[in-house]
Amino acid sequence: MKNNSEKDFKLSSWAINNSTTMYVVMGLILVLGISSYFSMPREDYPEIKENIVFVSSIYPGNTSEDVEKLITEPLEDKLKSINNIIKIESSSQENFSIIIIEFDDDIGFLESKLKVKDEIENALASEDWPKFNNVKVDPNVFNLTFTEEMPILNINISGDYTTDKLKEYSEILQKEIESLSEIKKADIRGALDKEVEIAVDIYKMMAAKVSFYDVVGSIQNGNVSLSAGSLKESGQRKTIRIIGEIDNPSDLENFVVKSEFNNPILLKDIASIKFKEKERTTYARENGKSVVTLSVKKRSGQNMIEAAEKTRKIVESFKKDVFPKTLEINITNDQSELTENQVIDLVNSIIFGIVLVVTVLLFFLGFKNALFVGFAIPMSMFMSLWILNSLGFTLNTMILFGLIMGLGMLVDNGIVVVENVYRLMEKEGLNRIQATKKGISEIAFPIIISTATTIAAFIPLGLWPGRIGKFMVFFPITLSVVLGSSLFVAIFFNSVLVSRMMKIEDNNMPIQRIIKITSILLLSGIIFLCYGWINWESGEAFRFLGALQIFVSINFWVYRLFLRRMANNFQLKILPSLDAAYEKVLNKILIGKRPYLIILGTITLLILSFIGFGNSINSQRTSIEFFPEEDPRQIMIYVEYPEGTDISKTNDIAINIEKDIYSIVESDLYNDKSGYNFMVESTVTQVGEGSENPETELGTASEMSNRAKITLTLRDFKYRKGVSSRILRKQIQDKLKNKYPGVSIAVEKNQSGPPVGYPINIELTGLDYSLLIKRAEQITDFINKRNIAGIEELKIDVNKSRAINLIKIDRVKAGELGISAGQIGQQLRTSLFGLKAGIFKSNGEDYDINIRFDDKDRYSEDVLFNQNLIFKDPSNGQTKEIPISSVTKKNITTTFSEIKHKNFKRIVTIYSGLSAGYSDAGAVVSQIVNEMSNFQQDLTEINVDYTGQIEEQNKNGKFLLSAFFTGLGLIFLLLIYQFNSISKPTIIMIAIFLSLIGVFGHLAISGNSFVILMTMMGIIALSGIVVNNGVVLLDYSEILLARKKSDPKNKSKALIELKFDSIVESCKSRLRPVLLTAITTILGLIPLAIGFNINFYTLFSNFNPNIYIGGDNFVFWGPLAKTVIAGLIIATFLTLFVVPSLFLMIEKFKLWIKIRYK
DSSP states (O other): OOOOSSOOOHHHHHHHHTHHHHHHHHHHHHHHHHHHHHHSOBOSSOOOOOOEEEEEEEOTTOOHHHHIIIIIHHHHHHHTTOSSEEEEEEEEETTEEEEEEEEOTTSOHHHHHHHHHHHHHHHHTSTTOOEETTEEOOOEEEEOOHHHHSOSEEEEEESSSOHHHHHHHHHHHHHHHHTSTTEEEEEEESOOOEEEEEEEOHHHHHHTTOOHHHHHHHHHHHSOOEEEEEEEETTEEEEEEEOOOOSSGGGGGGOEEEEETTEEEEHHHHEEEEEEEOSOOEEEEETTEEOEEEEEEEOTTSOHHHHHHHHHHHHHHHHHHTSOTTOEEEEEOOHHHHHHHHHHHHHHHHHHHHHHHHHHHHHHHOHHHHHHHHHHHHHHHHHHHHHHHHTTOOBOHHHHHHHHHHHHHHHHHHHHHHHHHHHHHHHSOOOHHHHHHHHHHHHHHHHHHHHHHHHHHHGGGGGOOHHHHHHHTHHHHHHHHHHHHHHHIIIIIIHHHHHHHOOSSOOOOOHHHHHHHHHHHHHHHHHHHHHHHHTTTTOHHHHHHHHHHHHHHHHHHHIIIIIHHHHHHIIIIIHHHHHHHHHHHHHHHTSTTHHHHHHHHHHHHHHHHHHHHHHHHHTTSSOEESSOOOOOSEEEEEEEOOTTOOHHHHHHHHHHHHHHHHHHHTSGGGBOTTSOBSSEEEEEEEEETTOSOTTTOTTOOOOOTTEEEEEEEEOOGGGSTTOOHHHHHHHHHHHHTTTSTTOEEEEEEOOSSSOOOOSEEEEEEESOHHHHHHHHHHHHHHHHHTTOTTBOOOEESOOSOEEEEEEEEOHHHHHHHTOOHHHHHHHHHHHHTOEEEEEEEETTEEEEEEEEEOHHHHTOHHHHHHSEEEEEOTTTOOEEEEEGGGSEEEEEEEEOSEEEEETTEEEEEEEEOBOTTOOOHHHHHHHHHHHHTTOOSOOTTOEEEEOTHHHHHHHHHHHHHHHHHHHHHHHHHHHHHHHSOSHHHHHHHHHHHHTHHHHHHHHHHHOOOEEHHHHHHHHHHHHHHHHHHHHHHHHHHHHHHHHHHHOGGGTTSOHHHHHHHHHHHHHHHTHHHHHHHHHHHHHHHHHHHHTEEOOHHHHHHTSOOOOEEOOHHHHHHHHHHHHHHHHHHHHHHIIIIIHHHHHHHHHHHHHHHHHHTO
């Protein structure tokens, strides 16, 4: 390694010599950073863009088996030929098919979609591709992101109006809201589209010997407008246009459907014509009251808070100026409020951390020098925000925590620079510029390498695969950007500032200047405050500025009269005493066998911490979690009847369940004395359409008449008066458990992080679907009898309970009578499902004209099968009437509710959430696996796999472990380059492993959960911090050793003595930077580690700090913060005592080897 003692660092020297340029750059970065902060889109969690293509097909009137055979399997056969597919899943339901193709990252989004489209078009080219209404079924190929399917808010419209009128109002709002660039769509729930229904009276139709084809032909030929061409007359062309389209549905009544022997039969003679809502497929309620709901969803990459704000403005504008005053419009489930609160809390955590860090710097470095280092915080933050905004990132919780995590780390470089320059000015008497150039030249390369090694710890995380990787990758990217920015600030900005302004003496500011400054601030502050007070509603910003100026002016005097004296006392008495005491301890512990005892004791502590942690896991005192278990922000109750249940029956059970929920929600536990419910903000029910779980059923478009979803949106954590929402969820689970036989009820909460599947997810794959379902039912019964704690309710995702009436046709008899299976099938389908006969156009809207039986006959089996099939015999032209029952036989049986495929194999899944109070999915699944070893049924033809959250947990746990060791490998290589040595990098590597004492010791003692993602990332972050301190300490010892070797006074000393003196002196001189690094990093994380929340803006603007303990950020980020804090406390001890002990031990060992084998 080159001698660092005399080298010059040209970049810093250039910056010092061009200070004006650097001041301009500082101002530019400040402006760009502030602009980026306000312009970056806000989100709760980062948006995940996965390379997934969806193929959905609607084929009405067909069973799941028909859809599988006719739609899904032919499409899958075509899709098999596409490369780069990771996984392909499909679901064939009644009337609907969806195929989900997941691609790897080696192929672009557009390319993957085009490849799928090409194969779908090849399938459609087949002559036997199924048709609906004489048009080929056209699969829809599209991309979809999870965030685009999650509503950002619901707009509920109600009042003393018909549903049709409410829908009309909702459509007005829908059109305006969907015109916003931030909004993708606004779905209407609780209201239906309209149609023109031709309800045929079968008996009148048979008496008139009219067939469905007569009616359809009449409408299609009569309800048409077309151009017949142009006539030439007198040198002009006149277009001839035939107007046949109806202006009103009643016009259809006079259409002639058949005319024989001058006896016309009009449509009104055999049918009634109604312009009505389509058959009900949806209900919506807010707090038990029927509403029409607009479910608003934002576009990918757009600012959620801005989108919600614009939507609210539109609603308020329409309420005021457009809609009648009696119309009630409420906004519920507003995710932007939760997002904004989380972002604000994290921003305030950053501010609180900065206050704590600067306060500590004030005591260690003095007022002006603390400002030099403190200056690095906002500059590094704003520079990072500018870079992240340029990369297209949003401002979300992952980015903000990366900034918090980097808060303590980013001052490290500034501390080392300022402290080293200060030491040279104080000890060696150099002037500011000389001390700055020499000081930075001594530590420039070490801080570059230490920053590079810290970033190296996070580089493997940038290669994190899968959905979790796309979610978590923002954290290492942010940290790397923050550390890189802090290095830039330290080398360029700090060097300029200290070379121009640093002083070793802390002179009093002249009293006259303080009076002048504080008077100006105080007077200005009072003016702003008074103006804001008088204009209370609009003057919040003025109150904030005024109160802040008054606070600053007061703190000038607090510092002048109290803090300065305390800081000087700390610097002049306590710190020198600490230095001397530390040097004395080092001189005692680094002699004889004591270094070996220290190392042995530390290794023993490491082993004990591992043993303690293992025992805590085995006793289930410490649980293993994948993501932190947050208090629910939403509680979703998913209700499911067997497939085929009528929506009215589903709605009835949903109403009963709502009553059960209200009996809990309205209890005294969640209401204050005034009757205000501080827990639940709103309860929204959706029956049928919109009742899917977007986290597990992305892209589905089936009607789901057998399902309902009740969503409880809870108030923000700070307003819940200390009552946990987990209690509410458990009460609902207990209330509904086993209360409604035959109904599947799941009480779930919002997902922490991206969707990863159910905690308990058992997949059965095989060829015989009936056998798969049978074994799934047997396994479910078997596990339920074992009473394993933690299982909410085991459910099977498919069943064979869908009733079906199989019609067998007597082919011989039908052939003799001149009819075919197709004719019979189409007749029954038209009677029951209906047949589109045309379109009615009104006010720019198109409405289908559908022909079917009237309601009294439509659902009667006797009428359906005893009707005559009326047609003309092509051999003689005579009209024939053949009862369908004469050539058919009925057989009642059941079919599959749904048929699912995974990688082209049929699959059945048993799944369950965890009961309230349980978070360790691994422990529950392990018990299931153990019990399944005693399962007696034959599983030879079935493959059983445990997937879902557990699969993701194991996969990501392995990746994080490999990332940790890969990061250590990169660090080791960089350290070898830095030191040109194996021994010193080895010392630092040992220190990293020993720092795990703090992590696992803390978990063993506290019993806190081991959160795989957060704790492992904390360990990786910790390794970077340990390296940082070790590099600076050992590198400076090399500088000192080089100086001592060149000093003629030390010629008589042995090399080991010089190394002893160098390491002791290096440790002493680096004591303050090491302590400052540890303290600032810990203080930066303290707000999240203890869950302390304060709002500085409301503190100064409304004089209400809104202090509370806990919250979502605390639960989500607390484990990572605690991991770093606990590990860093031990790592600081290691840096100060174990690293020098290891250094001397290895040096002695090298000397022994040299003597032994000389």
